[in-house]
Amino acid sequence: MKKEKIIEVKNLTKKFGNFTAVNSISFDVKKGEILGFLGANGAGKTTAIKMLIGISKPSSGEALVAGFDVKTNTEMVKKSIGYMSQKFSMYDDLTIKENITFFGGIYGLSRLQIKDKTERLVTELGLEDTIDKLVGSLPLGWKQKLSFSVALLHEPKIVFLDEPTGGVDPITRRQFWEMIYAEAHKGTTIFVTTHYMDEAEYCDRVSIMVEGSIEALDTPKNLKANYNVASMNEVFLKLARNVE
Amino acid sequence: MSIQVQNISKSYNKIKAVEAISFDVKEGELFGLIGPDGAGKTTIFRILTTLLLANQGSATVAGFDVVKEYKAIRNSVGYMPGKFSLYQDLTVEENLTFFATIFGTTIEENYDLIKDIYIQIEPFKTRRAGALSGGMKQKLALCCALIHKPKVLFLDEPTTGVDPVSRKEFWEMLKRLQQKGITILVSTPYMDEATLCDRIALIQNGKILKIDSPENIIKKYEKTIYDIQSKNSHQLIQDLKNYPSQYSVFAFGEFIHYIDKNKDFNPNDLKNYLQNRNHSEIEIHLSNTTIEDVFMDL
Numbered sequence: 240m241k242k243e244k245i246i247e248v249k250n251l252t253k254k255f256g257n258f259t260a261v262n263s264i265s266f267d268v269k270k271g272e273i274l275g276f277l278g279a280n281g282a283g284k285t286t287a288i289k290m291l292i293g294i295s296k297p298s299s300g301e302a303l304v305a306g307f308d309v310k311t312n313t314e315m316v317k318k319s320i321g322y323m324s325q326k327f328s329m330y331d332d333l334t335i336k337e338n339i340t341f342f343g344g345i346y347g348l349s350r351l352q353i354k355d356k357t358e359r360l361v362t363e364l365g366l367e368d369t370i371d372k373l374v375g376s377l378p379l380g381w382k383q384k385l386s387f388s389v390a391l392l393h394e395p396k397i398v399f400l401d402e403p404t405g406g407v408d409p410i411t412r413r414q415f416w417e418m419i420y421a422e423a424h425k426g427t428t429i430f431v432t433t434h435y436m437d438e439a440e441y442c443d444r445v446s447i448m449v450e451g452s453i454e455a456l457d458t459p460k461n462l463k464a465n466y467n468v469a470s471m472n473e474v475f476l477k478l479a480r481n482v483e
Numbered sequence: 484m485s486i487q488v489q490n491i492s493k494s495y496n497k498i499k500a501v502e503a504i505s506f507d508v509k510e511g512e513l514f515g516l517i518g519p520d521g522a523g524k525t526t527i528f529r530i531l532t533t534l535l536l537a538n539q540g541s542a543t544v545a546g547f548d549v550v551k552e553y554k555a556i557r558n559s560v561g562y563m564p565g566k567f568s569l570y571q572d573l574t575v576e577e578n579l580t581f582f583a584t585i586f587g588t589t590i591e592e593n594y595d596l597i598k599d600i601y602i603q604i605e606p607f608k609t610r611r612a613g614a615l616s617g618g619m620k621q622k623l624a625l626c627c628a629l630i631h632k633p634k635v636l637f638l639d640e641p642t643t644g645v646d647p648v649s650r651k652e653f654w655e656m657l658k659r660l661q662q663k664g665i666t667i668l669v670s671t672p673y674m675d676e677a678t679l680c681d682r683i684a685l686i687q688n689g690k691i692l693k694i695d696s697p698e699n700i701i702k703k704y705e706k707t708i709y710d711i712q713s714k715n716s717h718q719l720i721q722d723l724k725n726y727p728s729q730y731s732v733f734a735f736g737e738f739i740h741y742i743d744k745n746k747d748f749n750p751n752d753l754k755n756y757l758q759n760r761n762h763s764e765i766e767i768h769l770s771n772t773t774i775e776d777v778f779m780d781l
Binding site: 278279280281282325378379380402405407408416417420424434435436437440441459460470471472475476479 | 650651779
């Protein structure tokens, strides 16, 4: 059985003046797939993600996200996706409960839905005793786990995670990936960037961007076999170093 | 000793950021503070660079007391904070000239020290610092921290958020600086970088859990770790966690690192258990201990 495509990208390009940040990238992502989106700093990952989440207009090419055109239907794209990054997750000076209520409201959930979701989320994460604490007082790992759950409040079809685990302690980092697995298992598509190469191994497929182009896209197993190396770290070093 | 820290504690209101920390860094040593966000690494840096007063304890840097002789320390150390702290509106060259002038020197005088780093950003010397890529900002910040030829270099998470290729290059730069006789205290949340230091302190929740060379830390770890793999790695984690004698189960790239409670553990028993739970392509073999394994078991 072939799974349905949830993201379809064809020749997607973004130019800033003379500089081509994203150079005609094409790929598909299937429902429930975990796609690792890797690349060196400045390779064009963030620009590509911005186009896919509907906040940057492509210079040319096409992308359908959850069936919606990122050029013409950005509002529907935004309603179909969740997003979290390391830089922006939640409001530090609001409590956990207030953050959930706020984002639930933004995503258009009803009061009843918010109440229901809050209870479930807090139980799942074991945050019953801390619900009235300021988010700013939580350790980073907890913040990131909470922020992931908040990005899923409106049950998006796809969730974009931009370096969700940077600086997080090793145990929490693994718990975070277990949450990712569980969510993918429910059918949510995960689009994730990371600089931890062990995490690249946890993805169903990995794309590696080099200077605006996708240089490789395959399962970790095939990538390692194709480049004849033992780890994703070596695949990455091999590909990204070719540029220099 | 280049850095001596004795019993340093610091609290912010009721939160204990660091608690009774002691360690020494020898002259010319590359010493790593290894720990996650919130471990207290930045607090230690700020105390040692005389930007923050400890509540308790004492410390010296390059032979000077961090409280009484803070001015002498400021002349002898270079500090690269975790957050990019140069002037975004000044160009690359202007930033460097500014820092050189502040310390009463010139770019020319200490050019040797920064040369192999600076040539990489020199083509962009008229670009405003705010418009540089992350990797170039990092290189400029390192040049600015080095321009007065410091005895001790403090680098607070210089590689956080940096891709593996640039991280590798950065560590090669550090090794070259170390060969020039500079003592380096560096912090990182990336456990794989720990092995590149002469000695490390593993730190979490404001406490130092272990200080030693990375080799010794790994050598002294007594438990046996197995690499385990099967076709369905997510289910494998769940099933291993339910194995009665499991001590710990952690995903480690393509393998799961598994430790058993029993000394007489037989991998074949575990293999049978997994086969009974419909796992296929099962592989179990001895693993190499990493600093991350040790850290998670502290």
